[in-house]
Amino acid sequence: MQITPPHQAPIAAVPTVVSLQGESPARAREAAKQLALEYGDYQEAIGLLLVVGETSAWLELDGVKVTAQFDSAAMQHRRKGGHNEMLGRAVGLKADRKPLIWDATGGLGRDAFVLADLGCQVMLCERVPVLAWLLDQAVKAAAVSGADQVREAADRMSVLAGDSKTLRATAGAVIYLDPMFPERKKAAAVKKEAAMLQHLADQVDDGEALWQWAWDQPVERIVVKRPLRAPILGHCRPAHSLRGKSVRFDVFTRRLEHSS
Ligand SMILES: C[S@@+](CC[C@H](N)C(=O)[O-])C[C@H]1O[C@@H](n2cnc3c(N)ncnc32)[C@H](O)[C@@H]1O
Structure with a gap:
C-alpha cells in the first residue's frame, strides 16, 4: 500500500x-x-x-x-455597508489618485470588483483555469448589466489566466495579494466555498513566493490581505496595517528609482 x-x-x-x-x-x-x-x-x-x-x-x-457574480445581492450589500472603504485606503486610493491594481490572486474576483467599483483599473490573474474562466464570464456578464455602476466597474476589469509569478506587473501599479490559507477560520458558508476553491487547486497558495514575486516587481506598494492574527508575509515589516473584524491589510511601501 x-x-x-x-x-x-x-x-x-x-x-x-x-x-x-x-x-x-x-x-x-x-x-x-x-x-x-x-x-x-x-x-x-x-x-x-x-x-x-x-x-x-x-x-x-x-x-x-x-460562482463569480458582480451584480449579486451580496456584492451590493457589501457596497452599501461601507465595508469597501478599508480596501480602498489600503491600496492608497484618493479622490485624485486611482491606482492601477494587479490582483495576483483573482479567486472569485470580489475584492477586484470592489476596487474597480471604487474607480481603479484592475488586472486580475488567476491560476486555476476554471476559476479564470468563471471570472472572465462574470466580467462579460457585468459589462452588459442593467446597472450603470456594475457596467462601469466591469469596463475597468481584465482577466488573465495563469500563474501571476510568471508575469511582470506594470510599473507603478499596486499589487494586491489575497492568498488562501488553510488555517483560515471563517463562517460556515464561506468555509465551504474556501474548501471548494482549495479542492480545485493542485497546490496550496504559496503566500511567501507570491510576496517575493511582488517585491521583485517595479511597484512601490504591495497590499496583502491576511487573517487578523496570521503572521506577516515577506521579509520586511509592513509600513502599516489596516485592521477589520476578521482580516487585516498589510501595506508595504517603498520608493523606487525611476529610470527615464
Ligand atoms: C483566497 S482566493 C482570492 C479571493 C479573492 N480576493 C476574491 O475576492 O474573490 C486566492 C486565489 O488565488 C489564486 N492563486 C494563488 N496563487 C496564485 C498565483 N501564483 N497566480 C495566480 N493565482 C493564484 C488561487 O487559485 C485562489 O483562487
Whole structure:
C-alpha cells in the first residue's frame, strides 16, 4: 500500500462540464472545449461540476455552489455597508489618485470588483483555469448589466489566466495579494466555498513566493490581505496595517528609482 506523505501536494479536482437543464447546451459545450474538460450529463455526472447555462455558470460540489457574480445581492450589500472603504485606503486610493491594481490572486474576483467599483483599473490573474474562466464570464456578464455602476466597474476589469509569478506587473501599479490559507477560520458558508476553491487547486497558495514575486516587481506598494492574527508575509515589516473584524491589510511601501 502506498502511503501519501502529509506534505504531498493535493490532487486537483477536475470538474465535469454539464449544461443547465432546459437550456441550450451550446455554451456548456464551448466551455468544455475551451477548458479541455469532459462534457457530461447533469443527471449522471458525479463529483465536481461546472454547471453552465445560457447566461449563468457555477461550480457545484455536493450541493454547494460557487460562482463569480458582480451584480449579486451580496456584492451590493457589501457596497452599501461601507465595508469597501478599508480596501480602498489600503491600496492608497484618493479622490485624485486611482491606482492601477494587479490582483495576483483573482479567486472569485470580489475584492477586484470592489476596487474597480471604487474607480481603479484592475488586472486580475488567476491560476486555476476554471476559476479564470468563471471570472472572465462574470466580467462579460457585468459589462452588459442593467446597472450603470456594475457596467462601469466591469469596463475597468481584465482577466488573465495563469500563474501571476510568471508575469511582470506594470510599473507603478499596486499589487494586491489575497492568498488562501488553510488555517483560515471563517463562517460556515464561506468555509465551504474556501474548501471548494482549495479542492480545485493542485497546490496550496504559496503566500511567501507570491510576496517575493511582488517585491521583485517595479511597484512601490504591495497590499496583502491576511487573517487578523496570521503572521506577516515577506521579509520586511509592513509600513502599516489596516485592521477589520476578521482580516487585516498589510501595506508595504517603498520608493523606487525611476529610470527615464
Ligand atoms: C483566497 S482566493 C482570492 C479571493 C479573492 N480576493 C476574491 O475576492 O474573490 C486566492 C486565489 O488565488 C489564486 N492563486 C494563488 N496563487 C496564485 C498565483 N501564483 N497566480 C495566480 N493565482 C493564484 C488561487 O487559485 C485562489 O483562487
